[in-house]
Amino acid sequence: MGIIQQFERPMVRGGVLIPGLPVLPPGVERHPVPGGGSRAVAIEAGDVITVVDRAGLQLCELVFFDPEGRSDPARLGAGSSDEPTGTRNILGSDEVSARRVRNALEKAGFDLAAARCIRLFGEGSPAGNSISFTAEGPGLLIVAAPGEAMAVDRQNAPTELVLYVRRARPAIGKERRPPPDPLADPLIDKNILPGQAFVYEVKKGQYIQVLDVQGRECSDFQALDMRAVEQGRIAAIDPTTTRSLSGELYPKPGMFARYYSVDMQPLVELVQDTCGRHDTFGLACTARYYEDLGYPGHVNCTDNINRELSHYGLPTQGGWPAINFFFNTMLDDANAINMDDPWSRPGDYVLMRALTDVLCVSTACPCDIDPANGWDPTDIQVRVYDHHEEFPRSIGFRMTVDADLQPTKKTAFHECFAQHTRDFVEYNGYWLPNKFTAHGTIAEYWACREKAVIMDLSPLRKYEITGPDAEALMQLSVTRNMKKLSVGQVVYTAMCYEHGGMVDDGTVFRLDQNNFRWVGGCGTSGLWLREQAEKHGMNAWIRPSTDQLHNVAVQGPRSRDILREIIWTRPERPTVDELGVFRFTIGRIGDFHGPAVIVSRTGYTGELGYEVFCHPKDAKAVFEAIWEAGQPYGLTPFGLAALDMVRIEAGLVFAGYEFTDQTNPFEAGIGFTVPLKSKEDDFIGRTVLQERNAHPTRKLVGLDLVGNEVPSKGDCVRIGRAQVGQITSAVRSPILGKVIALCRMDAAHAEEGTQVEVGQLDGFQKRIPAVVVRSPHFDPTKERVKGNYA
DSSP, rough: HHHHHOEEEEETTTTEEEEEEEEETTTEEEEEETTTTTTEEETTTTTTEEEEOOOOOOEEEEEOOOSSSOOGGGGGSSSOOOOHHHHHHHHSOOHHHHHHHHHHHHHHOOOGGOHHHHHHHHTTTTTEEEEEEESSOEEEEEEEEOOOOOOOOOOOOOOEEEEEEOOSSSSOOOOOOOOOOSSSSSSEEEEETTTEEEEEEEOOTTTEEEEEESOOOOEEEEEEEEEEEEEEEEEEEHHHHHHHHOOOOOOOOTTTTTETTTTTTEEEEEEEESSSOOOOBBBBOOOHHHHHTTOTTTOHHHHHHHHHHGGTTTTOOOOOBBEEETTTEEEOOTTEEESSSSSOOOOOOEEEEEEEOEEEEEEEOOOOGGGTTTTSSSEEEEEOOOOOOOOOEOOOOSSSSOOOOOEEEEEHHHHHHHHHOSSSEEETEEEEOOOOOOTTTHHHHHHHHHHHEEEEEEESEEEEEEEHHHHHHHHHHSSSSSOOTTBEEEEEEEEEESSEEEEEEEEEEEEEEEEEEEEETTTTTHHHHHHHHHHOOOOOOEOOOOGGGGEEHHHHHHHHHHHHHEEEOOTTTTTTTOOOOOOOEEEEESSSSSSSEEEEEEOSSSSSSSEEOOGGGGHHHHHOOOHHHHGGTTTEEEHHHHHHHHHHHHHHOOOOTOOOTOOOTTTTTOOGGGGHHHHHOOOOOOHHHHHHHSSEEEEEEEEESSSOOOTTTOOOEEEEEEEEEEEEEEEEEETTEEEEEEEEEGGGOOTOOOEEEETTTTSEHHHEEEEEESSSSSSSOOOTTTTTTO
8 A cells, every 4th residue: 555545545434435535544734745846844743754755756855943943854863964955946936835935934033044954765766655754853844846947858847745744742622624724814714613604894806715614514605785785775696697697507717707786786706716516506595494304493594694684784584595605506407406415625715806895694504404514514714805915716626536726727828828818718727718809719710720820738738757667658558559659759549447448648759768758638647657557566657747848739731831930950850841740859949049849740620730848937938939930921829719610620539528438449539549450569458449349339420410500519319219329529610611510429320421310409309410421521631730732
């Protein structure tokens, strides 16, 4: 069992696993340390400190100050010490965690210039390696994960460390977690116990944070227009008005995530949300609800709200409409509301901004007779922050269900694209442009087909695979034959589970004999690779490098003309003109002194195109060089909306649409990535895929539809009364002048020319005639990708 599994185990309640609530042993704390970052933790005598190198090869520096400010590694039982050069470099930077550690040092009055450190791990350290120390006395521990900016052709990305502290004297009688630290200095900081409500006034521009302290707890929220309150009337958030104006069933951050009164006055807007799952705007719990279930007199949120608002002379309500934060309700096929345990974890919160002066009320729901609060009502924390604070818009992102929360990030190219649009959407934990103000989706589409476009693809997940067994690991884990992949070559491949379902699709770059780079859409693909290396005892490291490699795609007929003007390569490297399909080169922008880049002849548009990878610190210079060189060729910024159009035309698959973990590569339309005959070595899923290939049940096909209505993902495809397929993606194609779709079809009806109907409404009342056609619809011979067109 790995060291992390020894500390962290999922909660088990009545034999049911609840991975969202990891349980640490009593008295154990967990502190993640980001790669290239640091962490400061107060330590007491006898505390056991364990540091884990999650991905391997990551240097660690431990600095320990006693209460008098002396830095002595011997207080941790270490016999040798070094200069903490890596720690000093981190604390001298603008890295987010560095600011917190600097504040801790300044508050304690400790001087890092006179400090000494213990160095751990580094070269040869295996993934999951751990070392433990016992503190001889109290003090302040600083843990740093040093690392330099990774060059595009290097694979030394700094990675995460995890610090565990087993307290010698754990707090007694504190079964409940304390609230996490505030986001800033709060104007109001109130803990609401279950079965209570709290009323508070918030001025225009101030921020409201509603925080689920223990996890799995519902909190009803209302905001009333203060001007109406002063007049003795109620003008509160109205669910019908809000749903109608926002077009959203569930609240989420974004430019239009606002909450309105019945007179359409915006009252508050959501800024941050770490949970992502809230109520459909039902009522706060009422006395009638409990009476109907046989619990008359049960304390309820509506009565609590009425009691608190009575101080303002407002009339009572039999049932208060509310935003029911963290309340997990859903609509079933019959449009009936059901509920289950909340999705919220300890410390999850929503952050709102008041758009006018409002009177707010928040509750900690007392319901203990259904799953609304996970059967265990707990406390809610409410905080109000001043208007001068700055909080970026963010949706909480977790790569896996038990991963640490990450706020939505801006890519290194964000500000460059933000000069052309305000329309950003969340994708894979990052903000990406959806469409551009001065162009629009159709104009962007035609620019890609006729000229050239540039788009941000930085959220693609990158992993560095190195070590003596790197090739063997990749040969086992992906469907393509890695033994035939040359240095400087890229290959598109699938990655499958044992049952043949897909983990992800992506590209593999071969940088050297034992050096590979995986670029995929899903972060769990890297975790899967690490699991296989551990399971099969392979001497290979898999380290995430997404934060060290951001990339833009330059796509379209004039993309080569643009890049040949600005990409300099050494004599032994291919130039842009010499770069073949699925090949890459290492170069610089402008000349030998310019920023380093990797340019690959890859893309996701069905056009001649390239991807340009660089370190985030060079992103602005890279973008500006491409933009300037591209203006004579009509280079246009390109958003996700237009990308979806061109990739459907080109028959390119997308996770969650054309494939899932229940779809094998043949069913996803990428059977060409599974060379069952030419790849003799075994790989994960091979036996099942051989059977699926010999006896297919489903196949991805193209459809041409009659009329101009575009079907939605999931719409049924029928022959008569029988469903024989399902739409995965569809678009009205500008260049083809018709509606087209990708469809997962029963193999018995997948032949070209088969007449089918796309069912809408209930699948029977509305039918769109369609015919099975060759896929991809556009440029099926890939002549445009090869650049063989005028």
